Amino acid sequence: MEASSDTIPRKLLDWYDAHARDLPWRARPGTEAPDPYRVWLSEVMLQQTTVAAVRGYYAEFTRRWPTVEELAAAADEEVMAAWAGLGYYARARNLLACAREVAARGGEFPGTEEGLRALPGLGAYTAAAVAAIAFGRRAVVVDANVERVVARLFALDEPLPGGRAAIREKADAITPATRGGDFAQAMMDLGATVCTSRSPRCLLCPLAARCAARALGEPGRFPVKAPKKARPARRGRAFWIECDERVWLVRRPGRGMLGGMRALPDDGWHSRADGSGEGPLDGPWGHAGKVAHVFTHFALELQLAVYLGDRCDSLGAEEGEWWPLDRLEEAGLPTLFAKAARLALADTGELA
DNA sequence: CACACGTGGAC
């Protein structure tokens, strides 16, 4: 007898009850209601970011800002610095904007997918995930894990991104009316631990008997993806200006690359791309070396120019701040500039 | 739809 299609969510939920990952942002089953603030915070942090990378940031954010009202009241620079190193800094800017909107409406998140979708930083995925996980709504939650699981389950071979519509349709079809949050998290856990991108562990999979890709003998072929574009190389210079145990830091514009983050002054490599721009001083510059850093859509080779001087005050014209070297960790430099700072400190340290 | 937008880990 052919099993009915509703055995997919049931098998998956049974598996989840036995194998759910124990993650700090998950409510203990049956013991407490999920906190929408923590669900939302974790979901935003987890956008395009691994669980391992998020753990420490989640712990620190919830320690410093236990409620959405407290986060909403935080200074921009404190939140941006706390996000430093996690990447995709527009998330942090939207996080604050969202927290302030929610605080303005009394500290309660909207309880529907549509209401959540209207908040800054909540796209189709996050709105559905928070609606399902925090509010128990039925929502079709589709992230990269779900895409992979569903593409394999039904052997959908239309290349992404075009094939997303068909994947969503199937995901909708297998989403149960109840336990929507558990189902979404079960799909993601399955994708993260069993139905992995490389070397899927089909022998451990609760859905293996119903998996079309497995039946074809090649689960790894799905989902099919469009070829990636080449990543161009860019060069630039950054400037380490040190005076009286302090270094000159600027704040980057609120939009675009590393927007809103503290940074070393640079030559405008982001727009010029050829490293020919000038620094904030005439010099003379010493050269501490190069920093290699790979972004999503280009690779950067950053030359680090160093000035150790007594002309500290001459920088007054440019907007920035003298930052004490012994508190550099607290500046919240994004990784590119944190690497440059390490290089500068090693270099100037040798000279001292 | 295509592109901008970070980072670190796995293989």
Add this chain to the structure above:
DNA sequence: TGTCCAAGTGT
């Protein structure tokens, strides 16, 4: 070493 990838969103 290079490539791919991760709980995507905004423009």
